Amino acid sequence: MKKLFSLLLASALTISIASAQTATDLHKKHYNLDSEGLAIKGYDPVSYFTNKKAQEGKKDITLTTEGITYRFATTQDRDLFKANPAKYQPQYGGWCAYAMGATGEKVDIDPGTFKLLDGKLYLFYNKFFNNTKKTWDKDEANLKCKADANWDKIIK
Numbered sequence: 634m635k636k637l638f639s640l641l642l643a644s645a646l647t648i649s650i651a652s653a654q655t656a657t658d659l660h661k662k663h664y665n666l667d668s669e670g671l672a673i674k675g676y677d678p679v680s681y682f683t684n685k686k687a688q689e690g691k692k693d694i695t696l697t698t699e700g701i702t703y704r705f706a707t708t709q710d711r712d713l714f715k716a717n718p719a720k721y722q723p724q725y726g727g728w729c730a731y732a733m734g735a736t737g738e739k740v741d742i743d744p745g746t747f748k749l750l751d752g753k754l755y756l757f758y759n760k761f762f763n764n765t766k767k768t769w770d771k772d773e774a775n776l777k778c779k780a781d782a783n784w785d786k787i788i789k
Contacts, residue, residue, distance in 0.1 A: 663788055665727035665742065670702045673756070676744040678703055678721040679710035681754050687745040723754045726782045730755040731765035734776030737783035740765075751779075 666672055690704025696711050697703075698718050705711040714721050714748035725733045729749075732740035746759035746766050750773075759767040769776055 663726050663739075664701055665739065666701060670697070670700060672701050672703050672727055673723060674742075674744050675704045677710050678723065678754065679713050680706050681747055681749060682721065683710065683713075683766070685749075687747060720752070721754065723756050725755075725780060726788075727756060729758040729765055730780055731757055731769040731776060733783050734769070734778075735778035737779075739787075756774040 664672060667674070672678070673692050675692075677688045677690040680686060686707045689694050692704065694705045694708055694711050695702055696705070696715055698715075703711075703714060703728055705714065724730060726739070727742065729740040731740075733739050740758050742756040743759035744756065746757040746764060748755045748757070748766060748769070755769075757764070757769065759766065
């Protein structure tokens with residue numbers, strides 16, 4: 634009986650570890666990261682909420698969660714993020730919200746072009762006279778609905 638219990642416990646532990654690794658791998662695979670696993674091009678995800686602006690994080694104030702590294706402007710921002718990462722993580726893995734809604738594609742972003750909507754952070758492409766946030770704003774409800782559906786397809 635002890636052997637059976639030990640075997641079941643070991644199996645459950647192995648499955649839970651495999652599941653955790655799968656979630657981390659999934660995040661790394663689908664999120665907009667640089668070659669070192671850095672999100673939002675090094676910008677502080679909390680500053681969008683607390684300062685209502687994009688602010689570069691510092692190289693010495695970081696936190697890695699689910700295989701993704703974030704930088705922060707202050708240790709207070711890092712601590713806020715650590716307490717509730719889902720609150721501050723950008724939507725659609727940090728890819729352009731407009732592109733996710735319009736075509737379902739992963740398009741890079743300009744961290745300075747963003748929107749807070751219903752307590753969530755949305756980032757946008759803004760280069761070469763193409764500010765996709767302006768287009769998003771014209772049809773936000775429709776694009777958000779499509780982006781949510783497209784992102785769900787990507788991460789499944």
